[in-house]
Amino acid sequence: MKHEADPEDAEPSSSPQAAGGEAVLRGKATINDVARLAKVSKKTVSRVINESPFVKQKTRDAIKAVIAELGFTPDPQARALARRKGFLIGLVYDNPSPQYVVNIQRGILDALEGTDFQLVLHPCDRAKPDHVARIQSFIQQHKPFGLILPPSVSEDEPLALALNEADVDYVRIASVELDTPSRMIRTLDGDGGAAAGRHLADLGHRHIAHIHGPLSFRSTHERRAGFERALAETGLVLRPDMAVEGGYTFEGGVAAAEHLLAQSNPPQAIFAGNDEMATGAYVAVRRAGFRIPEDISIVGFDDTPIAGRLWPALTTVRLPIREMGSAAATLLLQTADGMTAKKLITFSPEIVVRGSTAAPGTR
Amino acid sequence: MKHEADPEDAEPSSSPQAAGGEAVLRGKATINDVARLAKVSKKTVSRVINESPFVKQKTRDAIKAVIAELGFTPDPQARALARRKGFLIGLVYDNPSPQYVVNIQRGILDALEGTDFQLVLHPCDRAKPDHVARIQSFIQQHKPFGLILPPSVSEDEPLALALNEADVDYVRIASVELDTPSRMIRTLDGDGGAAAGRHLADLGHRHIAHIHGPLSFRSTHERRAGFERALAETGLVLRPDMAVEGGYTFEGGVAAAEHLLAQSNPPQAIFAGNDEMATGAYVAVRRAGFRIPEDISIVGFDDTPIAGRLWPALTTVRLPIREMGSAAATLLLQTADGMTAKKLITFSPEIVVRGSTAAPGTR
DNA sequence: TTCGAAAATGTCACCGGTGTCAATCCTAAT
DNA sequence: ATTAGGATTGACACCGGTGACATTTTCGAA
Numbered sequence: 001m002k003h004e005a006d007p008e009d010a011e012p013s014s015s016p017q018a019a020g021g022e023a024v025l026r027g028k029a030t031i032n033d034v035a036r037l038a039k040v041s042k043k044t045v046s047r048v049i050n051e052s053p054f055v056k057q058k059t060r061d062a063i064k065a066v067i068a069e070l071g072f073t074p075d076p077q078a079r080a081l082a083r084r085k086g087f088l089i090g091l092v093y094d095n096p097s098p099q100y101v102v103n104i105q106r107g108i109l110d111a112l113e114g115t116d117f118q119l120v121l122h123p124c125d126r127a128k129p130d131h132v133a134r135i136q137s138f139i140q141q142h143k144p145f146g147l148i149l150p151p152s153v154s155e156d157e158p159l160a161l162a163l164n165e166a167d168v169d170y171v172r173i174a175s176v177e178l179d180t181p182s183r184m185i186r187t188l189d190g191d192g193g194a195a196a197g198r199h200l201a202d203l204g205h206r207h208i209a210h211i212h213g214p215l216s217f218r219s220t221h222e223r224r225a226g227f228e229r230a231l232a233e234t235g236l237v238l239r240p241d242m243a244v245e246g247g248y249t250f251e252g253g254v255a256a257a258e259h260l261l262a263q264s265n266p267p268q269a270i271f272a273g274n275d276e277m278a279t280g281a282y283v284a285v286r287r288a289g290f291r292i293p294e295d296i297s298i299v300g301f302d303d304t305p306i307a308g309r310l311w312p313a314l315t316t317v318r319l320p321i322r323e324m325g326s327a328a329a330t331l332l333l334q335t336a337d338g339m340t341a342k343k344l345i346t347f348s349p350e351i352v353v354r355g356s357t358a359a360p361g362t363r
Numbered sequence: 364m365k366h367e368a369d370p371e372d373a374e375p376s377s378s379p380q381a382a383g384g385e386a387v388l389r390g391k392a393t394i395n396d397v398a399r400l401a402k403v404s405k406k407t408v409s410r411v412i413n414e415s416p417f418v419k420q421k422t423r424d425a426i427k428a429v430i431a432e433l434g435f436t437p438d439p440q441a442r443a444l445a446r447r448k449g450f451l452i453g454l455v456y457d458n459p460s461p462q463y464v465v466n467i468q469r470g471i472l473d474a475l476e477g478t479d480f481q482l483v484l485h486p487c488d489r490a491k492p493d494h495v496a497r498i499q500s501f502i503q504q505h506k507p508f509g510l511i512l513p514p515s516v517s518e519d520e521p522l523a524l525a526l527n528e529a530d531v532d533y534v535r536i537a538s539v540e541l542d543t544p545s546r547m548i549r550t551l552d553g554d555g556g557a558a559a560g561r562h563l564a565d566l567g568h569r570h571i572a573h574i575h576g577p578l579s580f581r582s583t584h585e586r587r588a589g590f591e592r593a594l595a596e597t598g599l600v601l602r603p604d605m606a607v608e609g610g611y612t613f614e615g616g617v618a619a620a621e622h623l624l625a626q627s628n629p630p631q632a633i634f635a636g637n638d639e640m641a642t643g644a645y646v647a648v649r650r651a652g653f654r655i656p657e658d659i660s661i662v663g664f665d666d667t668p669i670a671g672r673l674w675p676a677l678t679t680v681r682l683p684i685r686e687m688g689s690a691a692a693t694l695l696l697q698t699a700d701g702m703t704a705k706k707l708i709t710f711s712p713e714i715v716v717r718g719s720t721a722a723p724g725t726r
Numbered sequence: 727t728t729c730g731a732a733a734a735t736g737t738c739a740c741c742g743g744t745g746t747c748a749a750t751c752c753t754a755a756t
Numbered sequence: 757a758t759t760a761g762g763a764t765t766g767a768c769a770c771c772g773g774t775g776a777c778a779t780t781t782t783c784g785a786a
Contacts, residue, residue: 030742041766046744054764073504077449078742080440081771088481098668102461109486118451118505120481123472141436142481250672279672286674305461306669309613309642311649393772404736409774417734419782441772444741 029070038066049074076116080143085167088144089329090122092135094153096248097276099304100321104150104173107325115333117145124153132162139166146170146332148325154178155218171328175219185328185345189219192317192349193226196271196299199315199351201234204359205297209242209267211256211277217248223273223301242267246277253280261288268296268360275300275307275316278356282310293358303352312355319349392433401429412437439479443506448530451507452692455485455498457516459611460639462667463684467513467536470688478696480508487516495525502529509533509695511688517541518581534691538582548691548708552582553589555680555712559634559662560593562678562714567722568660572605572630574619574640580611586636586664605630609640616643624651631659631723638663638670641677641719656721666715675718682712 031049035042040063047055048063055063066072080086091108095101108119122138124131138144146169153159154172160180163170172182175189200208210227213220228238244259246252253272257280260267270285272278278300282292290296292312300307303318327345394412398405403426410418411426418426429435443449454471458464471482485501487494501507509532516522517535523543526533535545538552563571573590576583591601607622609615616635620643623630633648635641641663645655653659655675663670666681690708 032742042743043745043767044765047765050744056764059764073500075444075742076505077440077443078771079744081438081444081773082742082744084771086440088483098461098465102465105484106486109484116504118483120451120483121468121472123469137436141479142439250668276672283672283674305613306672309639309646309669310673311646395772405773406737406775407735410735413774419734422734438772441741442774444743445772445774447741 029072031072031074033070034063034066034072037070038063074116084143086143086145087116087118088120088142089117089332090120090138090142090144090147092122092124092147092149092153094124094126095150097274097302097304099306100150100302103321104148104325104328107322107327108148108329110322111326111329111333117333120144122147126153126156132156132159135159136162136166139163139168144168148328148332149173150325150328151175151219152217154184169332171332173324173328175222183331183343185324185331185347187319187324188346188348189222189319190226190229192301192319192351193223193228193271194230195226195349195351196301196317197227197230198233199353199357200269200271200297200299201231201236203269203297203357205269206236206360207242207265207267208236208238208269208271209244209260210238211244211246211253211260211270211272211281213248213273213277214245220248220273227271246272246280248274248276250276250280253277254284255280257281257284258288261285261290266296269298269357270296271299271301273301275302275304275314278314278316279306279310282314282356293356294361297357297360299351299357301349307352307354310356315354315357316352317349318352320347323347392435394435394437396433397426397429397435400433401426437479447506449506449508450479450481451483451505452480452695453483453485453501453505453507453510455487455510455512455516457487457489458513460637460665460667462669463513463665466684467511467688467691470685470690471511471692473685474689474692474696480696483507485510489516489519495519495522498522499525499529502526502531507531511691511695512536513688513691514538514582515580517547532695534695536687536691538585546694546706548687548694548710550682550687551709551711552585552682553592555664555682555714556586556589556591556634557593558589558712558714559664559680560590561596562716562720563632563634563660563662564594564597564599566632566660566720568632569599569723570605570628570630571599571601571632571634572607572623573601574607574609574616574623574633574635574644576611576636576640577608583611583636590634609635609643611637611639613639613643616640617647618643620644620647621651624648624653629659632661632720633659634662634664636664638665638667638677638679641679642669642673645673645677645719656719657724660720660723662714662720664712670715670717673719678717678720679715680712681715683710686710 031042031045034045040059044055044059045063048060076087089112091105093101112119124135148171150173154174157179160182170182172178172184174184175187210224212224231238244256246256253276257270260270261284270281272281278298281298285292285296292298298314300314300316303316307314307316324347331343331345394405394408397408403422407418407422408426411423439450452475454468456464475482487498511534513536517537520542523545533545534547535541536548538550573587575587594601607619609619616639620633624647633644635644641661644661648655648659655661663677663679666679670677670679687710694706694708
């Protein structure tokens with residue numbers, strides 16, 4: 001819709017105001033314009049853009065001045081073509097929780113703010129046999145700068161191996177040490193489980209149940225192990241019939257809780273492996289005619305927004321998801337910055353006590 | 364990490380198996396390879412890729428065969444550079460609800476599946492004065508193919524004007540006719556409000572309140588207008604003191620509901636402008652000692668997942684958000700496909716009756 | 727059979743950068 | 757003053773496509 005064709009012959013000295021003022025608005029300036037005005041080769045300008053140390057300070061300053069004056073920004077497409085590497089950060093996920101996904105996204109975007117990188121979404125379905133191939137083809141075609149893999153994609157070892165072959169950097173977010181080494185964000189889910197267990201034990205509960213996630217998730221085991229560890233410290237054990245799977249879903253949580261409550265000696269407290277299942281437990285507990293927390297205490301995990309919106313509000317374990325996303329992106333971007341060493345950043349969860357837990361009542 | 368340098372002299376006939384088998388795995392083939400093997404100019408290959416009608420059927424078939432054999436896929440970066448337009452679809456949003464955002468994303472991704480386009484996220488903050496400028500700069504730098512603007516960004520007229528100036532296509536998702544013409548996905552929020560009103564009226568409620576969103580959102584007015592229209596059909600009116608703003612947030616919903624319940628004659632039923640506020644109303648109602656739905660009926664809007672997880676489950680108005688996202692992306696992509704006519708797709712919400720509404724009880 | 731317009735295809739520069747390697751500039755050592 | 761070797765800078769091809777326009781076919785009409 002725009003057809004402003006302005007002559008290209010008069011550049012020697014920049015039009016003092018016009019250039020300064022409009023520069024920001026029209027993204028026309030190219031590396032060639034900068035080179036011409038700065039009276040250097042475009043290659044040198046390129047060096048400045050890429051912060052090559054082999055440019056004399058004086059030259060660098062001069063070029064930077066011109067860049068600023070023109071409001072020049074290098075074209076990501078062209079750069080991507082020339083290097084064989086783009087400016088996209090791919091988020092490869094397969095996570096049922098919108099809350100988790102959105103927070104990871106926010107975190108990544110926080111870190112990407114101000115950089116040239118863009119976040120592209122690449123959901124996948126680990127169940128499909130060609131899922132690794134799809135990701136490979138995505139990489140080949142779009143040459144993303146790097147990938148971020150939150151759980152449970154992060155636990156996919158075949159994928160990690162394939163990624164090592166391919167020409168991409170990636171950072172994984174997981175709750176355990178993974179077989180394939182790589183940079184990663186690690187969460188100590190076990191500590192969270194322990195915190196939950198300790199909280200309930202401290203309140204005086206002796207008869208506690210656990211609704212856990214799918215066995216295929218490493219976090220399931222981490223959380224449970226931490227939980228049992230804490231109980232053990234108080235001399236309690238998690239009876240096998242008091243541990244039920246809830247699939248990390250709301251419906252699964254309802255079913256699991258119903259199962260627990262149907263036992264001859266129902267638990268006084270339930271630690272659910274995530275908030276979704278805890279929410280399901282609320283429903284089952286209420287349907288069964290019990291009160292929360294008077295009759296039964298419930299603890300969740302994740303501190304999703306729903307936790308604060310339930311009534312009574314859910315006591316849960318909080319993981320700083322957004323910060324983790326941000327850390328993951330930061331880790332990914334610092335490739336160039338000196339240390340090539342695979343790095344690891346650890347996050348610990350903390351318990352958020354709200355209204356769904358109380359000392360065991362008289363029942 | 365890969366250094367396979369294979370000679371470029373022997374291409375006449377492709378290595379029968381190697382090419383066919385590995386082709387998919389290594390993305391090395393370029394348009395030049397295809398051109399050479401098909402014995403045509405790269406430009407003709409380009410024509411085939413872009414489905415130009417000016418290629419003889421026979422030639423086209425031959426080229427397509429070679430493309431398939433080589434597993435060739437055009438490089439998005441190079442294409443983006445040459446045309447001055449990329450393959451990114453930007454989702455520009457400023458929406459507090461993760462649920463909404465994730466569903467829109469899913470819908471868009473559904474539509475993008477199988478295309479060369481990628482979804483990039485571009486959250487923004489309408490409150491910031493430079494927010495339009497930021498988006499402009501994003502467009503200039505990354506030259507996205509198009510943008511999708513869900514509410515409330517879609518209602519930003521200054522932005523729409525700026526976008527018309529810029530070289531981008533965009534599709535807006537909104538609940539009303541907007542001043543600036545453009546392709547859009549329209550939701551009839553008014554009908555949803557009406558459905559809510561009719562439902563409550565049909566149940567026999569005569570004393571009904573409304574918690575609405577911020578006045579700056581067009582949807583706020585649409586929903587309320589539809590609601591009042593339905594009440595009017597039954598001879599009811601929404602008393603001014605029974606309409607309170609809840610800011611579309613949970614906390615706002617709590618406060619608004621508390622305000623309503625504190626009146627000398629509290630309502631029998633509450634229609635909240637979205638599920639967030641409805642959830643807040645649950646809390647306020649319970650705190651005040653009322654039961655749902657026996658004492659007070661509640662209706663929400665949006666049918667977010669939380670609606671089904673509350674107890675009792677929330678009666679709400681459902682908008683097919685994911686489908687809307689998909690439709691928006693489809694609309695955006697069909698630019699080339701024939702009709703340039705600005706198009707409009709309309710979606711109607713439907714009420715989902717669950718456990719939070721019942722005939723007014725004896726109080 | 728001939729001719730002209732439409733249909734197909736090719737040529738070549740260019741999009742806006744980066745990689746490679748040669749050329750030039752300095753500065754300290756001889 | 758001369759010179760070697762590192763510090764800077766430039767020349768030029770190339771990344772993998774597309775646009776504008778030239779050239780060659782093709783084919784029905786004359």
